Amino acid sequence: MNRSFVVVVKSLLKQTSFSNTQKSFIRKLTTVNSNKELFRPLPPYLYNDPTVHQLERENIFGKNWIYAGRLDRLKKLGDYLSITIAGYPIFIYRSPLTNELIAFHNVCSHRAGPIVPINLNHYGTALYGNQSLLKCHYHAWLYDSRDGSLKATPNFNHKFQPEEKKCLSLRKINFEIFAEQFIFVNLSDTKEKPSINTLLHDLLNDMAHFTHNEHHHYETQYYLLNCNWKTFVENYQEGYHVHAVHPGLDHEIKAKEYVVTNKNNIYSIHYVPSKLHHRDRNPAASVPVA
Template structure:
């Protein structure tokens, strides 16, 4: 047993263990305690105090371009519809019928109206009740009194952000520093061209941390992107209370990761810098001058599973290139292979967390973002 292990009493709650874990300088830091990943008690705190209060991403606004286009998510146990209404506004609302409380829509798609699959109560795209069959003899029923509860929803830099907390600071305010960092790239102008959802057998924080550090790239991604990133050139600056980040200077092995020749705004290293942005709690964005890809994570009721929204697209200059489709196909194939590698690595980590002999080790200087993420989690679960 290490001295670090002895300092964490088995009688401490997972939240107390995490608080002790981050109460040291970064150069003495260890990985988070196992209980933070495996404990149902800690997951319940996360659902209440993190996913029930912070802004969570429901994808890109351009992925629901037309009135009636929608996507569904679950946030801290609340089923939610995110859609574009008749006026072109992106809004969020409860995905539960106001009659007998069936969920309404599933997955993503397009509707002219929201129809309950149980009794066909029908809602307009703003959530107001349009029709309720068989209710004419109920004298106490008034259709105009019924509306799906609305949920806070804002579009920030092209991302659809949703929060259950009516008092959460706007993303425009909370993430102003992020917007300033990547201002030369104008993230709002990029366009998503592909996306999917999947579930992996690991804890959501294992996958989030995997994104936050590039220390694993040469080994976990030896078959794909590992050779294109130079760890010695990687910079991991201090983040903020709302996000962390690091950046990598890329070579020309993936042309789409570089600025398009027609782009005259980016200069010097800006033309080959890849930004890795971890926006708390769970929006993870890789942004290059040519393309982007992202993961938006939500925990399930099982600490050992995570639901993942995955997508990507290109910058305006590359989208206008005659060879854009061919370039994107290559990058999409590459990212599919990268996902396979990440799935294998992160699921192995979660299996390892079940071991009685496992204990958190010291962090590398390349894992500063992970330590800052642990500090964020400790602040949130402490209330």
């Protein structure tokens, strides 16, 4: 099992009080081998129990850095990136007033209407667009793009006091740019957490042969996966399935030499040599397949 996920699970257990009906699975999780690593599969209900999903939503997706999108798609004033992360709608916006990026929860303080559109066709995936004002699409409440403060409430029969208006500001979100292009967000207060650039410092060296600023977004492909998110993560912890699931890829690579290296309990690197000998001369051709 991925050491990174083991650490996350153990951290989750430390932070959470479970009911008596849930304690049996804790005993299963604490079964370890000689290296003090979990070695048996997780119990099935960790993949389909709504209570567990809510705990993961709050303690994993709600408290860690999550990749949101690319900086090169937010070049113009008013450009936005709208995305829903574990049920939390958020957006990143290039302010027309400052030309700086700022991030908020995509929820109006009045009746929770969206400030920028949400991708309803592919829920949970990023939607890019342009919008000149931060104005709610429901009742047209207007917010300042510099700090999210409330500016106007059309046809609303109440004059807000300064303290009231302050409480009605959009909720800001912490974000950072990694490797000059990749936008990560953190839905929690990150004052006591390391930055994404600190956490992924070693990854910069692993990615040194890539010139990020010379690469640009080409297209987006959507896949609706009928599985729990952990199943998808576990799938990317081995290349054992390639011969059965990806015969085309298996024809091009030396699947028996597929190696997954987990770094610092944070990220994974996949390496596999190519069967196409002319490509083997280029080291970059044999680096990530996933």
